[in-house]
Amino acid sequence: MSSCLFILDELLEPLISKNTKPVRNLPDIIKSFKESWTPTSPPIITVSNWHYVYVKRDALWFVAAIHYMDEKCMNLMMILFYLDQLYYLLKNYFKKELLTKLLIIDNALLVTELMDESIDFGIIQMTDPSIIRDYIRVKINNSIATGNNSNDDSDDSDTESASSKKNAKSLGSYMPSANNLTNLWKGYSTKDETLNENVNNDNFENNDDETYINSHIARTTTMAVSWRTKGIYYAKNEFFLDVVESVQYLMNFKDKVIRRNLIHGQIKCKSYLSGMPTLRIALNKILQDDKQFLGHAKFHQCVSLNSINIKDLEKDLEGPNDISNKNFVNKKEIEFIPPDGEFVLCQYELRRHVKDPPVINMTSFDIKPNFKKFRVQISLKIETHFKRQNSTSLMTIKIPLLQLFNDYKIDLSKQPRFKSDVGKVLFNISEDFLIWEIDALKGGHGENEKGMVAEFFLFNQEEYDRLQEEAKISMNPPPLRNGPKLEELYEEMHENEDAEDTALKMKTQYVFMQFEIPYSTCSGLKVEYLKIEEDLLKYQSFPWVRYKTLNDDEYAFIV
Incomplete structure (x- = not known):
């Protein structure tokens, strides 16, 4: 049994506070948690008379506080599971990939009601979104929250489902009249009566209908099939x-x-x-x-x-x-x-x-300096290991450059050059890596190999001194320079970096791969x-x- 619940931001400041049992001084309770928490703390912290159970999801903290008098009837694993399910319940309601501080603040009423329905007097009740959605119909406020982070599929099936959901008359959004609904639940209506009948939307706002619907929802949670309500109707069944x-x-x-x-x-x-x-x-x-x-x-x-x-x-x-x-x-x-x-x-x-090869395998990775020409090359080759008839729809490879810039003195006043068999190569100057973007890469079993080469110029001290001397003697103005000044941008972005963090990053250099292969498992x-x-x-x-x-x-x- 939990005594109170909190949702905190990344600075451990409370966004939502909820009493599940009569408890005083909620600010002092969460203040004690904030003072006792450290980055190495376990998921359960005990301070004086309180046990704190917490999980971190996205940039938010979900915390449950249990008083020592409730130790005999508490189940810590169940509380941990409930906090995790509460996070997914909020994501399901907001239809977002990430929960943010602004989203919680703008929908404080909805979050509080979800807590009320999912836990009662510290005892977990229900976290199934399909059932709770029929209880709580508060409109989501997206006025301040920035952007929609949800991954919307662009396939035809989802497009069709979106149009069908507009016509869907489910228990959580739209209901026929009480008489027709009663016949449907009892099995008296036929297919033609149920699917082809035009229902007036005004009936949904009738108080009798609301009372009837709510009484049925209460019965649903005690039925054998508690995860699905009766009376759901869609114009197109998919x-x-x-x-x-x-x-x-x-x-x-x-x-x-x-x-x-x-x-x-x-x-x-x-x-x-x-x-x-x-x-x-x-x-x-x-x-x-x-x-x-x-x-x-x-x-x-x-x-x-x-x-x-x-x-x-x-x-x-x-x-x-x-x-x-x-x-x-x-x-x-x-x-x-x-x-x-x-x-x-x-x-x-x-x-x-x-012995099973990876889906996308890196066959070679080389850094070859040429000190005579004052150049250094990075080459990378990959090969695919999936069905030949399939191909990647999205693919990105991130190649680290931190070790390169540390081992060699790179001259960014000269534009680096890139070449690839497929796709394009970009230079992320702020985070020190190359991005190889490939639109579509066909499958194979090792025979489909693609590569890329990036060439950077090394700093030539003799050439630099010669140009400086010529600039002093010459009466002509210096030649105009086209393009961005990468050396100035690089110094500006890396001037405040910590040497210890840089050394730690160089210990483990990763070539990350991101891909998506449809129609294949x-x-x-x-x-x-x-x-x-x-x-x-x-x-x-x-x-x-x-x-x-x-x-x-x-x-x-x-x-």
């Missing part, structure tokens, strides 16, 4: 399934030692289906009894345990009374009732074999079939399946 895999790869290029080689996968779904549909999905990993996938996959609560523990079911089937279960084992499919809106059906983590996971059934409405549905492979935050080569 279901989107995205298999997104992030590849984590870290290799010491000099020693050829692979430190990490993992696949972090998610099956993300967007459900815009009417009624209470049942979905059946068959994955090739389950059909093939992939032990690694079955052992590391975590499914949504809507998926029953019988759908996951297929191997255990085969051992438990003994008598003739288990014919239905045997048929299920033979099908090896996942059956579930989906929540409304967006949800993650499955999360999994797979280890790749050491690194693990080979495939949806064999997806079937949607709704026994009451029996409508036509449109399932969509996509695949995508991305880089993880840690996809790099140590050089």
Whole structure:
């Protein structure tokens, strides 16, 4: 049981304070946390009579304070999990990739109400956005918050879903009249009556309808299918399934030692289906009894345990009374009732074999100085290891230059030169790295190799002294210089750098890679079939399946 909750900014100043139990002096409680916290503090801090549990997400701190009198009934792991779920609940409401200080301040009322619904007297109640959204209908204020950081997909499927959502009449946004809704829930209405009836929007504001809806919402949380409300209706019934895999790869290029080689996968779904549909999905990993996938996959609560523990079911089937279960084992499919809106059906983590080449492999990285011509070249080559018919839609490679500028005296008064087989090369002068941008890179198995070369000029002291002497003697003005003065910009941006930080950065120089490969999965996971059934409405549905492979935050080569 938590006594109070706080949301703090990056300076540990309170943005939202919430009492879950009668507690005095909230400013003193959070002040004690601020004074006792250090960068090396564990996620649970005890100060005098208080236990502080906190998590940091984006630039915000989510803190729960527990009084010592509640020690007997507190579950620290549950509180940690609740703080993490509260963060994702806010992200779901605001539809942002990052939560900011301004966003929380502008929507303080909404954040407070979400806390009220998700926790009661220090006891966690519910954090499912699809259900809480029907309770709380406060309008989001985006007047001061800057920019929309959400990643909007540009595919046709999402465009169609956006138009269909405008016509969607779900419990959280738009409802038919109470009489029609009653018939729909009780199963009296037919498909034509339900799908083709034009509903007047004025009925939604009727007090009787509101009372009826709210009473049904309260019952939903106690039902077996608590993640989905009844009475959901969409003009166009669609279901989107995205298999997104992030590849984590870290290799010491000099020693050829692979430190990490993992696949972090998610099956993300967007459900815009009417009624209470049942979905059946068959994955090739389950059909093939992939032990690694079955052992590391975590499914949504809507998926029953019988759908996951297929191997255990085969051992438990003994008598003739288990014919239905045997048929299920033979099908090896996942059956579930989906929540409304967006949800993650499955999360999994797979280890790749050491001998499996990375999706994008760096084959060479060289720094070659030529002191006779006062030049130094950086060359890099990469090759692809995925299906030939696929290609990257976005790809960026960041090449560090800090070690180069430290080992050699670079003359930036002369423009550096770049050349690449594909894409373009940019020079980020503020952060000391090159950016190699590639629009599309086709797949292959080592035969598709591309490279780039960057050439910098070394400082020539003799040439510099000669030009200075000529400038003193000559009566002509110095020649006009075109382009930016990079040497002045570089000195201005790096004049206040700390020597210790620079030395620390030079110890580990990484070549980072960012890429996106649509229509492909690194693990080979495939949806064999997806079937949607709704026994009451029996409508036509449109399932969509996509695949995508991305880089993880840690996809790099140590050089």
